[in-house]
Each structure stands twice: as C-alpha cells, then as structure tokens.
Amino acid sequence: MRVFDAHLDLAYNAGLGRDLTLSLSDLRAQxxxxxxxxxxxFSELQRAGVAACFATLFAAPAGPETPLGYETWQGARRQAVAQLDQYRRWEDQGHVRLLRSGTEVREHVRDWDDTRPLGVVLLMEGADPLRDAGDLPEWVDAGVRLIGPAWRRTRYAGGTDEPGPLTDRGEDLLVAMRELGVALDASHLDDASFWQAIELQPLVMASHSNSRALVPGNRHLSDDMARAIFERGGVVGLVAPSMFIRAGWAVGDTRASASEWAAHAEHYAQLGSWRQVGLGTDLDGGFGIEKGPDFLNRYADVLNVLDALPEAERPRVAGGNWLRWIERNLK
Structure with missing residues (x-):
C-alpha cells in the first residue's frame, strides 16, 4: 500500500537541528x-510506505516559542529560501525527489519501493515569504504547487486564532494563484478569509484540518467549509495532535485514541465521501509523540488509524485519494 502524507514539515525540522537522514533511534538519541x-x-517514512508527500516551506513568525522567527516579509523569505535549499541538497544526496506535476507524482509512486527516495511536492504554509503576488512566478519556477495563505494572521489573510478577511494583497495573490494553477490550501484560514479565497481560487484542498464539529475553534473546518471543499472536488487531510482530535485535550490528559481520530474521517465522509479524506499528519510539526494519539510511538504507527476505518476505504485514505486529486489538478 502506497502512503501519501499531505503535510510534513521536513525542512523546518532540519532547521531546528534535526538530521532526518539518521535512523529514528539515532535522531532521538541526539x-x-x-x-x-x-x-x-527518511528511513522511518520508507518503513511506513510513504512514497510521496506535500512537504512544506514554513516560515515561523516571531513569538514566545519562536524568538528567532520572522518579523518582516524579508525574514520570512530568508527562512523559506533556506528550506528550499535544504530540499535541493537532500535531492542531490538521494533522500528526496522534487516533483512538479501530477504526471511526475503518478510515475514516481507507481515505480516507488522502499529503496527509492521520498517524492516531495512543495507546499508553502503561510504566504509571508512572498513580497506580493508579483513574486509568485519565482516560487512556481522553484517547484511550489500549493500555498496556504495563512498560519496565524499573515499579510495576506486571517488565520488560526487571529481572525480576519483577505487583505488586498491576499486577494491579488489568490487571483495570481488561479492564473498560474497554484492550488489553495485552506488549512489555517479563518472563516472570513476562507470564503473569499475559494471564490478567487476554487482549486482548493485542506492539507491538515480536522472537523470543527468535533473540536471547536477556527483552526478546524466547519461543516460548511468542508462541504465547500468537497463540492469543488477537494480532499481534506487528517491531522494528528490530540488537541486537534479531542475537544479540550491538554498536556497530561490521556492521549486521543484511533477511534477518536477516525471519527473525524467518518464525519467528513458523511459530508462528502470517503474519496475525499486523506492523511495530513503534520508530524513532526511542533509536537512530538507526547501530544499525538495513544498508538503513536513512531511515524509508521500512523497507519494503525486505518484499522478503525472501513476496510474498503483504507487504501484510499492512506494515499489513493490524494494521488487521484494530484493527478487531476497539479499540471
């Protein structure tokens, strides 16, 4: 079974000093x-059968947990450029293969086995590395095929815990994305920005978003937002932190279970169909196994959630749904 994860912060983790070329035990030891x-x-992803992923360019804004984060778009750009260089160096070393189209993804996954590199499609999470929409062609040439305009609030859109509409700069970016075929990642968009964005760029998915019906807050998709994505042919990826799986979860609580995580998949399937649910784990996106579901002790354990899903749907949720969407939409 080929696995596709729609959200992995690989280069961001390298920027924290983690050497992803090590074995998992060696990485943990240091x-x-x-x-x-x-x-x-990388070896752990191979172990799990992850043939390809959306891998992020994530510039972290300055904050209490990220004192070295950016305060200007120039600072955000420096982070994103350094991460892009990291992916290119990994490609030169044979750890990843950068993919730019649905055809390339299909062929890579078709031929993949656990001796081959991880296929990577670049997703920019938070648009602040762009000075404005005029920078978009440069990033498209570099391989970016998806952009999530927000994380928290950016110069483009309201986001998680920082609500607000698209800015004028954000509207210009969405139009440019539509014209260049860059898909919209709706994860982290505040409601006001979301509804504007999908009118300007209807090629939309959500790489890592659970259901607001089960966990309140604008970090998650309301039923109406999820339906809007599904009506446009999009797929939603299930994200792994316990606080995004169970309402009110806090550090020290019993970690969320596979059945609780699967409930988000089942809810989305009722709103759309099982063909529109995938994985978008966000591992290791600022949290470790301490905040993950209770069966998670290494990345390969992610696949245990599939046992809580209908048997016929497991290969689709593991990767088939994302791969079908990619082949249709990434030109």
Whole structure:
C-alpha cells in the first residue's frame, strides 16, 4: 500500500537541528528539540510506505516559542529560501525527489519501493515569504504547487486564532494563484478569509484540518467549509495532535485514541465521501509523540488509524485519494 502524507514539515525540522537522514533511534538519541519526541526520519517514512508527500516551506513568525522567527516579509523569505535549499541538497544526496506535476507524482509512486527516495511536492504554509503576488512566478519556477495563505494572521489573510478577511494583497495573490494553477490550501484560514479565497481560487484542498464539529475553534473546518471543499472536488487531510482530535485535550490528559481520530474521517465522509479524506499528519510539526494519539510511538504507527476505518476505504485514505486529486489538478 502506497502512503501519501499531505503535510510534513521536513525542512523546518532540519532547521531546528534535526538530521532526518539518521535512523529514528539515532535522531532521538541526539535530538536538539527538548520535550518533543520525534517521529519522522527518511528511513522511518520508507518503513511506513510513504512514497510521496506535500512537504512544506514554513516560515515561523516571531513569538514566545519562536524568538528567532520572522518579523518582516524579508525574514520570512530568508527562512523559506533556506528550506528550499535544504530540499535541493537532500535531492542531490538521494533522500528526496522534487516533483512538479501530477504526471511526475503518478510515475514516481507507481515505480516507488522502499529503496527509492521520498517524492516531495512543495507546499508553502503561510504566504509571508512572498513580497506580493508579483513574486509568485519565482516560487512556481522553484517547484511550489500549493500555498496556504495563512498560519496565524499573515499579510495576506486571517488565520488560526487571529481572525480576519483577505487583505488586498491576499486577494491579488489568490487571483495570481488561479492564473498560474497554484492550488489553495485552506488549512489555517479563518472563516472570513476562507470564503473569499475559494471564490478567487476554487482549486482548493485542506492539507491538515480536522472537523470543527468535533473540536471547536477556527483552526478546524466547519461543516460548511468542508462541504465547500468537497463540492469543488477537494480532499481534506487528517491531522494528528490530540488537541486537534479531542475537544479540550491538554498536556497530561490521556492521549486521543484511533477511534477518536477516525471519527473525524467518518464525519467528513458523511459530508462528502470517503474519496475525499486523506492523511495530513503534520508530524513532526511542533509536537512530538507526547501530544499525538495513544498508538503513536513512531511515524509508521500512523497507519494503525486505518484499522478503525472501513476496510474498503483504507487504501484510499492512506494515499489513493490524494494521488487521484494530484493527478487531476497539479499540471
């Protein structure tokens, strides 16, 4: 079974000092990130059958947990450029293969086995590395095929815990994305920005978003938002932190179960169909196994959630749904 994960912060983790070329045990033995036990290395992804993924260019804004984060678009750009260079160096070393089209993804996954590199399609999470829409062609030439305009609020859109509409700059970016065929990642968009964005760029998916019906908050998709994505042919990826799986979860609580995570998949399937649900784990996206579901001790354990899903749907949720969407939409 080929696995596709729609959200992995690979280069961001390398920027934290994690060497993803190590075995998982070796990485954990020297992990510079305290209190967050890592799940992801290239060999671990191979072990799990992950043939390809959307891998992020994620510039972290300055904040209490990221004192070295960016404060200007120039700072965000420097982070994104460094991450792009990291993917290129990994490609030169044979750890990843950068993919730019649905055809390339299909062929890579068709021929993939656990001796081959991880296929990577670049997703920009938070649009602040762009000065404005005029920068978009440069990033498309570099391989970016999807953009999520927000994380928290950016110069483009309201986002998680920082609501608001698209800015004028954001509207210009969405139009440019539509014209250049860059897909919209709706994850992290605040409601006001979401409804504007999908009118300007209807080629939409959500790489890592659980259901607001089960966990309140604008980090998650309302039923109406999920339906809008499904009506446009999009897929939604299930994200792994316990606080995004169970309402009110806090550190120290019993970690969320596979059945609780699967409930988000089942809810989305009722709103759309099983053909529109996939994985978007966000491992290791600022949290370790301590905050993941209770069966998660290494990345390969992610697939245990499939046992809580209808048997016929498991290969689709594992990767087939994303691969079909990619082949149709990434030119």
């Amino acid at each position: 992990d510079p990130v305290a209190g967050e036990t890592a799940c992801v290395t």
